[in-house]
Structure formats: structure tokens, C-alpha cells
Amino acid sequence: MSEALDAPALPAPVPRRILVVDDDPTVAEVVSGYLQxxxxxxxxxxxxxxxxxxxxxxxxxxxVLDLMLPEIDGLEVCRRxxxxxxxxxxPIVMLTAKGDEHDRIxxxxxxxxxxxxxxxSPRELVLRIxxxxxxxxxxxxxxxxxxxxxxxxxxxxxxxxxxxxxxGARELTLTLxxxxxxxxxLGHPGTAFGRDELMRRVWGWDFxxxxxxxxxxxxxxxxxxxxPAAPRLITTVWGVGYRFDPxxxxxxxxxxxxPHA
Amino acid sequence: MSEALDAPALPAPVPRRILVVDDDPTVAEVVSGYLQxxxxxxxxxxxxxxxxxxxxxxxxxxxVLDLMLPEIDGLEVCRRxxxxxxxxxxPIVMLTAKGDEHDRIxxxxxxxxxxxxxxxSPRELVLRIxxxxxxxxxxxxxxxxxxxxxxxxxxxxxxxxxxxxxxGARELTLTLxxxxxxxxxLGHPGTAFGRDELMRRVWGWDFxxxxxxxxxxxxxxxxxxxxPAAPRLITTVWGVGYRFDPxxxxxxxxxxxxPHA
DNA sequence: AGGAGGACGTTCTCGTTCCGTAAGGTGCCG
DNA sequence: CGGCACCTTACGGAACGAGAACGTCCTCCT
Numbered sequence: 001m002s003e004a005l006d007a008p009a010l011p012a013p014v015p016r017r018i019l020v021v022d023d024d025p026t027v028a029e030v031v032s033g034y035l036q037x038x039x040x041x042x043x044x045x046x047x048x049x050x051x052x053x054x055x056x057x058x059x060x061x062x063x064v065l066d067l068m069l070p071e072i073d074g075l076e077v078c079r080r081x082x083x084x085x086x087x088x089x090x091p092i093v094m095l096t097a098k099g100d101e102h103d104r105i106x107x108x109x110x111x112x113x114x115x116x117x118x119x120x121s122p123r124e125l126v127l128r129i130x131x132x133x134x135x136x137x138x139x140x141x142x143x144x145x146x147x148x149x150x151x152x153x154x155x156x157x158x159x160x161x162x163x164x165x166x167x168g169a170r171e172l173t174l175t176l177x178x179x180x181x182x183x184x185x186l187g188h189p190g191t192a193f194g195r196d197e198l199m200r201r202v203w204g205w206d207f208x209x210x211x212x213x214x215x216x217x218x219x220x221x222x223x224x225x226x227x228p229a230a231p232r233l234i235t236t237v238w239g240v241g242y243r244f245d246p247x248x249x250x251x252x253x254x255x256x257x258x259p260h261a
Numbered sequence: 262m263s264e265a266l267d268a269p270a271l272p273a274p275v276p277r278r279i280l281v282v283d284d285d286p287t288v289a290e291v292v293s294g295y296l297q298x299x300x301x302x303x304x305x306x307x308x309x310x311x312x313x314x315x316x317x318x319x320x321x322x323x324x325v326l327d328l329m330l331p332e333i334d335g336l337e338v339c340r341r342x343x344x345x346x347x348x349x350x351x352p353i354v355m356l357t358a359k360g361d362e363h364d365r366i367x368x369x370x371x372x373x374x375x376x377x378x379x380x381x382s383p384r385e386l387v388l389r390i391x392x393x394x395x396x397x398x399x400x401x402x403x404x405x406x407x408x409x410x411x412x413x414x415x416x417x418x419x420x421x422x423x424x425x426x427x428x429g430a431r432e433l434t435l436t437l438x439x440x441x442x443x444x445x446x447l448g449h450p451g452t453a454f455g456r457d458e459l460m461r462r463v464w465g466w467d468f469x470x471x472x473x474x475x476x477x478x479x480x481x482x483x484x485x486x487x488x489p490a491a492p493r494l495i496t497t498v499w500g501v502g503y504r505f506d507p508x509x510x511x512x513x514x515x516x517x518x519x520p521h522a
Numbered sequence: 523a524g525g526a527g528g529a530c531g532t533t534c535t536c537g538t539t540c541c542g543t544a545a546g547g548t549g550c551c552g
Numbered sequence: 553c554g555g556c557a558c559c560t561t562a563c564g565g566a567a568c569g570a571g572a573a574c575g576t577c578c579t580c581c582t
Contacts, residue, residue: 175529192424212531237424239437436540473542
């Protein structure tokens with residue numbers, strides 16, 4: 001998803017196309033639903049042959065590939081995708097049976113970018129996919145060079161491409177979520193966001209426990225605020241959510257009261 | 262869940278029809294009551310079959326759906342609603358048993374828009390429903406341009422996106438309700454509103470003690486008026502309600518004759 | 523492999539803030 | 553002068569956010 005990173009400048013990131021390949025209708029249904037919900041355009045194929053056709057026709061941004069397939073199995077699909085120049089670079093996430101270590105390793109060798117073992121939680125799958133997309137976007141960002149160069153607010157600096165952040169001269173050690181959260185807020189200075197909206201735009205979920213956001217804001221404050229107990233950068237808006245306040249020039253604030261009357 | 266009451270300046274919402282599907286009369290009764298008091302028209306169904314019939318007949322704006330149902334269970338109802346073009350887009354809020362993660366996920370896959378775990382607080386359910394309605398309404402109306410730039414009247418300034426307000430150069434510390442109230446009034450300068458109308462447009466309720474409005478107007482005056490005892494910004498219109506008076510040009514706008522002798 | 527460490531999501535408790543309502547007071551109108 | 557509408561104040565409860573701690577999963581290192 002990197003939606004969290006694209007969002008600052010790109011209001012509506014181009015919806016990514018994902019091809020889901022699975023012969024089990026239930027699994028395909030569940031996965032498709034989750035991905036659509038996360039904002040992706042989903043196409044489906046039920047066997048290896050169809051998968052290759054769809055991939056050639058659609059040029060998806062990512063392929064979710066079940067290993068056990070009729071006609072042509074997942075490993076073979078993977079191999080052929082990698083052989084074809086047009087689909088050579090497409091990220092592949094494999095679905096493998098639990099403990100099927102051998103196929104998994106083989107899949108990785110054939111060029112799969114990640115794997116998820118069945119039974120899997122759809123949530124986890126989405127996370128993996130987002131992670132893979134982020135990685136590959138970072139690796140091959142030729143046309144997508146629209147990606148923000150490092151941007152700044154106050155004495156905070158964030159480099160989305162490098163995934164690094166600084167406070168003044170000191171580099172911050174942020175986790176993945178913390179970084180995404182900070183990057184998003186920095187990209188929308190002065191705007192208040194509800195927890196639910198942060199959940200959607202940073203986490204990419206429509207649901208989930210909103211206290212998760214609270215906790216991560218707390219952890220982030222711990223790392224970037226001078227006094228986490230009295231946050232000046234990430235302000236709490238009571239009953240609403242949070243807001244990043246760019247207090248660029250300390251001492252220049254306009255406390256000039258207009259002595260009306 | 263707190264976001265439901267955030268809409269400060271939305272025009273009066275069209276009364277929405279909600280279909281409540283639950284086989285437990287007590288639950289259905291309680292939920293219906295709360296929803297009706299929140300201003301929704303409520304229809305009820307006790308099993309899956311009836312639910313589908315009612316949905317087809319009424320085209321409700323939202324469906325509250327219990328998972329455990331006689332005849333046809335909630336998941337199946339959900340599936341069929343989604344299969345039917347006419348009901349394909351209707352938002353669905355599911356009621357699931359606590360910790361029934363599997364059904365919950367499956368429900369979301371089948372197209373539910375949110376879920377609430379039993380036992381739930383009716384209040385929370387109403388908030389979720391409002392949230393879902395707002396989301397789907399927003400999705401359907403892309404050019405809504407809800408984003409108000411910060412706007413001004415006199416020396417008052419309100420920034421809805423940042424949720425901040427200033428009087429002259431001094432920033433005001435407003436609570437959620439106070440802010441919404443001020444934002445609404447600022448957005449309709451010179452217009453008098455009855456307490457009941459403010460209740461509906463600021464609070465979003467069709468019921469409730471109107472003195473609540475009185476008290477909040479008082480608290481707001483306390484923060485923005487030079488002399489809360491002789492309010493110049495938020496004027497009382499006797500027998501009607503309140504009105505915001507933009508006294509832009511000092512010395513010019515004194516058409517409000519001071520009655521006092 | 524096995525174990526240590528970190529990241530993340532969840533849950534619980536606690537203190538604070540906010541909000542709605544009730545009750546009595548005051549001013550406006552007939 | 554009586555009645556009504558509005559004002560003012562106070563209070564109890566509920567909602568909210570902060571903080572701390574736990575359990576789980578993943579990753580990395582040995």
C-alpha cells in the first residue's frame with residue numbers, strides 16, 4: 001500500500017491491479033474481497049493456464065498465486081511469468097500449504113517475492129501484499145518517480161524513498177508503522193484526522209481496533225517529541241483524533257493580541 | 262467510535278430507511294428504538310427469508326443483520342443481497358457473537374461494511390451505522406467537495422479541517438460540540454435557527470432536551486464574546502432561537518438597535 | 523534448529539475532560 | 553401581575569485518551 005506515502009501529494013493513488021490465482025472458489029472469494037476492500041482492483045483465474053493468459057492481458061501489479069493448481073501448477077506459472085520479459089518483474093506472492101517447506105523454498109528460488117501459508121488470515125495476506133508492493137515500488141521506481149523526494153516540516157525531515165526520518169540532525173529509529181504514520185501526518189500538516197481515518201489511510205484497513213492508532217501515536221510521540229507528556233508536534237484533538245502541527249519558527253508565533261476595543 | 266457527530270455543517274440529512282434483521286425480539290426492539298430516536302425510519306424482519314423480502318420491497322438505505330438467523334442465516338442473506346443488482350450496494354452492518362472471528366471475517370468478505378460484536382451498546386451501534394452511512398454517501402458523491410477551506414466572519418476564523426478557531430490572533434480552545442456549533446453558525450451568518458433545528462443540524466439528533474443547546478450556546482459565548490452577558494456575535498432571537506451576526510465593519514453594523522433605553 | 527529480541531495489536535486501568543440534565547433565577551411579553 | 557422563554561449554575565455520569573502491560577508473531581542471530 002504505500003498509500004500512506006503516496007497520499008501526501010497524490011490525492012488518489014492509481015488503483016493497483018492484482019491477479020488472484022486459486023482454484024478454490026471460497027479462498028478466491030475471500031482474498032478478492034479483502035483486497036478490493038483495501039482498494040485494489042482484483043482479477044481472478046482458476047488455473048495455471050488462465051493465470052498466464054490473464055497476466056499477459058492485464059499486466060497486473062502483483063500476482064497472488066496458489067501452488068496447487070490444475071493444468072499448470074503454481075511453480076510452473078511462476079517460472080513462466082519470470083521467463084516472459086513483460087511479466088518478469090511482477091511481484092508474486094505465493095500461497096502454500098502449511099509446512100510445505102520444500103515447495104515454499106522452491107517458489108522463492110523461482111522468484112516469488114513472498115509466501116503465505118494456508119490457512120492464512122486474510123489480514124496477514126493483505127499486509128504481506130502491501131509490504132511486497134512497497135518494496136518493489138521502491139526498488140523499481142522509474143516511472144513512478146513522482147514519489148516525494150524527502151520533505152520537511154519544522155525540524156522534522158522524512159525521506160519516504162529511503163524510509164528514513166530525522167529530527168534536526170539526529171536520525172530517528174522508527175518502525176514500519178511509526179514511519180508510515182509520521183510520513184502521513186507530515187504530508188498533511190495542520191489537518192486533523194480521526195482515528196478511523198488514520199486506520200484507513202495509514203494501515204489500509206476499514207476496520208480494526210481504533211486503540212491501535214492511539215498506541216502507535218503514543219509510541220511515535222515517545223520518539224519524536226521533546227516532552228511526550230506535552231506533545232507539540234502531534235496534537236490531540238479531543239473527541240476527534242490527531243493533528244500534526246508544524247511549529248516551524250518557535251518564537252515567531254503571533255501572540256500579538258489585538259486589543260479590540 | 263466518535264466520528265459520528267463530526268458533521269458540523271452538513272445540510273439536513275434525508276431520513277434514511279434502515280432494515281433491522283434479528284430473531285431476538287428484545288434485541289430488535291432495543292435497536293429499533295434507538296434508531297428511530299436517531300431519526301431513522303426502521304423496518305424489521307425476524308428471519309432471513311423475511312429479510313430478503315423486505316429488502317426487495319423497501320430498498321432500505323442500510324441493513325442491520327444478525328448472523329444467527331432461522332431459515333436463512335445472515336451470511337447467506339448477505340450473499341444474496343450482494344448478488345441482487347438492486348441491493349448490491351446497500352451498506353450492511355453485521356451483528357456477530359464476540360470472538361467469532363471466522364464468521365466476522367467471512368461476513369466482511371461477503372460485503373458487510375462493518376460489524377458489531379454482541380453484546381453491544383446500542384449507542385455504539387448507532388454510531389457505527391452513521392459512520393457507515395457517511396462513508397458510503399461520501400463514496401457515492403465524489404464531487405461533494407465537503408472540504409471547507411477555512412472561513413472567516415468578522416474577526417472570527419474557523420478552520421474545519423484543522424478543527425481550530427481563532428478570535429483575532431488568539432486561538433480559541435473549543436470542545437467538540439462548541440466547535441461544531443460555532444462552525445455551523447459561522448457558515449450561516451445572519452440566519453436565525455431554532456433550538457430544535459440546531460439540535461438536528463449540529464447534534465444530528467431529532468430528539469433530546471433542547472436546553473442542551475441553550476447551555477452550549479452559553480458556554481460558547483463565554484469563550485468568544487467580549488461580554489457574555491451582552492452577546493454581540495451570537496444573538497438571541499426571542500421566541501425563535503439564535504443567530505450569528507457578522508459585525509464585520511465596526512461602527513457600521515449597528516443596526517441592531519440596543520433596546521435598552 | 524533454537525533462542526533472544528523487536529514489532530505489533532490487544533486489553534486493562536486510571537485520571538481527565540466533556541456533556542446532558544435538572545433546578546432555580548431573571549428578564550420579556552401579554 | 554402572571555406566565556413563558558431564556559439564562560445561569562451546579563452536578564453526576566459517561567466518554568475519551570494516556571499509560572502500562574501482556575501475548576503473539578516475525579526476524580535475526582547464534
